[in-house]
Amino acid sequence: MSDFVRVVEVGPRDGLQNEHALVPAATKIALIDRLSACGFQVVEATSFVSPKWVPQLADAEDVLAGIQPREGVAYPVLVPNAKGLERALAAGVRHIAVFTAASDAFNLKNTNIDVNGSLERLTPVVEQARAAGVSVRGYVSTVLGCPYQGHVPLGDVVRVADALHAMGCEEISLGDTIGVGTPAKAREMLLACAQAVPMAQLAVHFHDTYGQALANVLACLEAGVRVVDSAVGGLGGCPYAKGASGNLATEDLLYMLEGLGLRTGIDLQAVTDTAVWISGELGRKPASKLATVALANA
Template identity: 70%
Template sequence: MSDFVRIVEVAPRDGLQNESAMVATADKIALVDRLSATGLRGIEATSFVSPKWVPQLADAAEVMAGIERQPGISYPVLVPNLQGYERARAAGADEVAVFTAASEAFNRKNINASIDESIERFMPVLERARADGVRVRGYVSTVLGCPYQGEVPLADVVRVARRLHELGCHEISLGDTIGVGTPRKAREMLLAVAAEVPMQALAVHFHDTFGQALANVAACIEAGVRVADSAVAGTGGCPYARGASGNLASEDLVYMLHGMGLETGVDLEALAETGRWLAGVLGRTTGSKVGRAMAPQQDLA
C-alpha cells in the first residue's frame, strides 16, 4: 500500500452544518481558501441540501462563487437529490457527494425513507453525473452504531456500500456518525466492506464522541485504507448523538499520520493556525489537542 494518506477536509460542510453559531459567507469562503493553502487535496466546500433543513449552508452558491479553487484540489459538495445536483452544477461544482445510512431506523428518522428509497432518490443524480462526467462520492453513515436501533449489522453496511459502488460512486466514505466505534470493530467493519468493494475506493469518517476516532483511523490505516475524512478544529458532530463532541480534528489526524511515517502533503502549522482561526470565528477554543499544543503561548493565556 502507498505511504500517502489523502485527507478529505469536511469542516466547511459537515463541520459547520452542525454548529449553532451562524458563520458569515465571507468567513466560509476564507475558511476554504485557508484550507486550500495547507496542502490538502480534498475539501468538501458546502452542501446544496434545502436551506430549510440546513440554514447554516443556505449560501452554498455564494460560497462556491467566492472561493479560489486551486489546481490539484477537489471541492466536492453534498447534494440530496437531482434538484440539489442542478443547483450545485449551476454554481460550478464539478464533484458531488450523496448520502445514505446503513441503519434503516436512522434513514426513517432522518429523511423519512428506507435505505432502498433513499438510494432511489439519488439514482437520478448518479445518472446525470455519469452523463456530465462528474465524479460522485458516496457517504454511508451509522456504520458502527445508530442512535435509534443500536447495533447495525455488518451485512447492512456491506450491502449499502457495495450498492453505491455498483451505481458509480468512485469513493465510499464509511461514517461512524455517533462516534461509538472502537478500533477492533472499526477494522472488522472496514475489512468486511473491503471484501466487496476495492480498498482503494474506501474512506473512513470517524466522529470523536467517545475519544476513539484517532485510534479507529490508526486501526483502519493498518488494515490498508488510505483516505480519511476529518474537520479542522474538530468542528461539527451528529446532533442525534448523546454527548457528541465533533468530528475527528484534522490537525490531530495529520500529527498522528506523520508520526506513523505516512505522508499527507499537509503543512501542519498552517492547518493548526487555520483551526485556531476558525475556533475564533465560532467564539470558542479549538477542539484540536494538537492545535492547542501548537498555539503560541500568548494565545493560551
C-alpha cells in the first residue's frame, strides 16, 4: 500500500464560505498563494455559486485572476449548476467539483430538490465539463448523518457515490458534514463505498464537531484511503450543525501523517505559519492544536 497521502486543501473555499464578515479578495488571493508555496498538489480556490446564496464568494473571478498559479498545483472550484460551469469555463478553470448529499432532507432544505433530482441536474454539467477537457470531482455530503433526518442509510451513501462516479467524476469525496461520525462507522462507510468506486478514487472529508476527525481519518487510512480533505487552521464549519467546529485542520492532519511515516510533500511549518496568519487576518485565535502551540511559543 502506498505511503503517500494526497492532502486536498479546501480552506480558501470550504473554509471561508461561511465567514460572516466579508473577507477581502486580496486576503483570499494571499491565502491561496501562501498555500501554493507549501507543497500542496490541490488547493480548492473558490466557488461559482450564486452570490445571492454565498456572498462571501461573489469575487470568484477576481480571486482566480489574482492568484499566481504554480506548476503542478490544481486550483479546482465548486460548481453547482450549468450557469456556474459557464462562469468557471469563462474564467479558464481546468478543474471543478460538483456536490450533492446522500440525504433527501438535506438536499431539499438547501437546493429545493431531492437526491435524484440533484443527480439529474448534475449529469449534463459533468458531461459538458469533461467535453471541455475539465476534470471533475464529486462531493457527497451527510455520509455519516444529516442535521434534518438524522441517520443516513449506508446504501444511500453508496448509491450516490456510485452515481457520481458513473457520470464521470474522477474522484469522490465522502463528507461528514456535521461531524458526527466515529472511527468504526467511518471505516464501514468507506469500505462500503469502495465496493462501488475504486478506493484510489475515494477521498474522505471530516469535520471536527465532536473531536473525532483525526481518529476517523486514521481508521480510513488503515482501510486504504489515500486522499484526505482538510482546511488550514481548521477554517470552516457547517451552518446546519449547532456548535459545529470547522474542518479538520490541515496542520494537525500533517502532524499525524508525519508521525505515521506517511509522505505528503507538504511543508508542515509553512502550513502552520499560514494557519496563524489567516487566523490573525480573520481576527480570531487558531482552531488547530499546532497553530495554538506555535502562537504560545512565539
